[in-house]
Amino acid sequence: RRKSRNAHFSAPCFIHRKIMSSALSKELRTRTTCARSLPIRKDDxxxxxxxxxxxxxxxxxxxWVxxxxxxxRDKSNGATAATADSVHRTLLAPFGIHPSNIVISSGSCLNALPVLPLRLNRSAILDRKNRKSATSRWSR
Structure with a gap:
């Protein structure tokens, strides 16, 4: 347990990306056929x-959020917790959520964004997963 936790929390950033994956909604899961989750990214x-x-x-x-x-987030006194507010130009701490607790519903999930290497088209990732599941020994 100790070594597993150490490896998890001291993992490099490129492994954080894979660990911080979110589940796909049922609609997206039927469209992609093989993927249940994908690494979360901005604008999803x-x-x-x-x-x-x-x-x-x-x-x-x-x-990890x-x-x-x-x-x-609602506070115990009924007020709303501080978040980033673009109207009043105040930079307050936003509320962090772990990616495993959310579901990717739509948005730029499967669109091509060829800006950075990490922003590659997700359809390429899904194609690779489809090929892997088609040649899998257990899928016959």
Whole structure:
């Protein structure tokens, strides 16, 4: 247990990306046929956090959380916890959610964004997974 936890929490950033994956919604799962989850990335539309939906605004790999637009935490006194507010130009701490607790619902999930190597077309990832599952020894 100790060595597993050490490997998990001291993993390099490129492995954090794979660990910080989110499940796909049932609709997206039927379209992709083989993938149940994909690494989360900015501008994905996510849902299922207490019935609320929003867009991923930031991925904080060092703290293992993501920040979702329009998701606020209610405090014990009934007020809303501070989040980044573009109207009043105040930079307050947003509410972090672990990617395993959300579901990718739509958005830029399968679109091509050829800006950075990490922003490659997700259809290439899905094609690779399809090829792997087609040649799998257990899928016959």
């Amino acid at each position: 539309e996510v849902g299922k956090y207490k019935g609320r939906e929003g867009k991923v605004t930031q991925i904080y790999r060092r703290k 993501i920040h979702v637009d329009r998701v606020r």
